[in-house]
Amino acid sequence: MQQLSDKLLSWYDENARCLPWRSDPTPYKVWVSEIMLQQTQVETVIPYFQRFMERFPDLASLADAEESEVLQNWEGLGYYSRARNLHKAARLIVNDFNGQIPADIEALKSLPGIGAYTAGAIASIAFNAPEPALDANIRRVTIRLLDLHEPPGSKTDAHLWEFARQLLPSARSGDYSQALMDLGSAVCTPTNPLCQLCPLQSECLAFRRGTQSELPVRKPKAKVPHRLVVAGVITHGNDVLLARRPADGMLGNLWEYPGGSLPEETTDLPGALQVMLEKRFGIYVEVGAQVGAFKHAYTHFRITLHAFACQLSAHEPIILAPGFAWVAIEDLSAYPMGKVARLISRELVS
Numbered sequence: 001m002q003q004l005s006d007k008l009l010s011w012y013d014e015n016a017r018c019l020p021w022r023s024d025p026t027p028y029k030v031w032v033s034e035i036m037l038q039q040t041q042v043e044t045v046i047p048y049f050q051r052f053m054e055r056f057p058d059l060a061s062l063a064d065a066e067e068s069e070v071l072q073n074w075e076g077l078g079y080y081s082r083a084r085n086l087h088k089a090a091r092l093i094v095n096d097f098n099g100q101i102p103a104d105i106e107a108l109k110s111l112p113g114i115g116a117y118t119a120g121a122i123a124s125i126a127f128n129a130p131e132p133a134l135d136a137n138i139r140r141v142t143i144r145l146l147d148l149h150e151p152p153g154s155k156t157d158a159h160l161w162e163f164a165r166q167l168l169p170s171a172r173s174g175d176y177s178q179a180l181m182d183l184g185s186a187v188c189t190p191t192n193p194l195c196q197l198c199p200l201q202s203e204c205l206a207f208r209r210g211t212q213s214e215l216p217v218r219k220p221k222a223k224v225p226h227r228l229v230v231a232g233v234i235t236h237g238n239d240v241l242l243a244r245r246p247a248d249g250m251l252g253n254l255w256e257y258p259g260g261s262l263p264e265e266t267t268d269l270p271g272a273l274q275v276m277l278e279k280r281f282g283i284y285v286e287v288g289a290q291v292g293a294f295k296h297a298y299t300h301f302r303i304t305l306h307a308f309a310c311q312l313s314a315h316e317p318i319i320l321a322p323g324f325a326w327v328a329i330e331d332l333s334a335y336p337m338g339k340v341a342r343l344i345s346r347e348l349v350s
């Protein structure tokens with residue numbers, strides 16, 4: 001085991017990736033980067049991380065900010081509950097931990113948005129604590145080292161955590177975690193791993209048995225369901241009506257154009273939108289031309305959203321429920337939105 005970690009650390013000393021959160025690392029930078037890296041590629045994260053650090057250079061500035069501004073600076077990165085949890089956790093750290101990100105693994109796990117993996121990564125990378133981390137890259141490397149053919153699940157996870165603990169070196173645990181991450185990203189890649197360049201080749205059971213390209217065993221892909229969605233771009237002079245999504249749930253607290261899902265077989269989309277706006281929100285409109293059809297894939301489903309220009313009906317007064325706002329078209333960029341709502345907004349501005 002010692003030999004394996006020594007080889008890995010020597011390789012890391014020569015091959016570590018140059019990443020913005022690694023220069024002058026602080027617990028705050030490590031924490032933000034690890035949250036951004038959840039389910040997101042390093043290359044995608046880099047510009048977001050840099051912008052986020054310019055706006056929120058330290059924990060106090062993040063805790064002081066309004067949630068809408070945090071969401072605005074997260075816009076485009078997706079999985080917005082990460083941003084909301086990051087913001088909530090910053091405030092909790094200021095109130096309950098004297099403004100210091102805790103080094104203790106259980107204290108880290110008590111914070112919103114920090115699970116076992118992220119806690120291990122922060123503890124080891126930021127504080128050099130002897131804690132294993134197990135992200136997707138490390139998981140893949142470990143599965144191949146052990147030649148594990150079990151399907152994904154809690155039994156495999158328990159096996160991986162146990163092995164990760166056994167492998168941890170007594171010193172440089174942060175570098176060790178990052179070395180495994182880098183090895184998984186650059187050498188032990190999901191397809192066609194570059195075993196000839198791998199410092200762990202002689203320890204790798206999958207390489208020895210020639211099974212590396214079969215691993216990790218994946219769950220069969222479920223068919224991703226599709227949803228038909230309509231939305232109204234309701235204008236009044238130079239203003240357009242936005243609706244704020246509920247705080248708890250997908251795209252929580254982001255703004256969007258009012259509308260919703262329809263049965264897949266619906267053919268009269270403008271008519272269905274008109275009825276939906278009336279019944280759901282009490283908004284009476286005349287539905288006009290289509291602004292666009294936008295396709296987007298989320299984790300568990302995909303949508304096609306048809307947006308229509310709408311005018312308020314001259315005959316019915318509009319009483320706006322809380323969570324709606326009239327916004328001048330030139331101010332739309334100040335309202336945090338998901339990908340599709342932002343695409344619609346760009347159509348309006350152009």
Ligand code: SF4
Pocket residue numbers: 141144145187188189193194195198199200201204205206207212
């Ligand atoms: S030898 Fe190949 S499969 Fe094994 S850890 Fe290295 S790159 Fe991955």
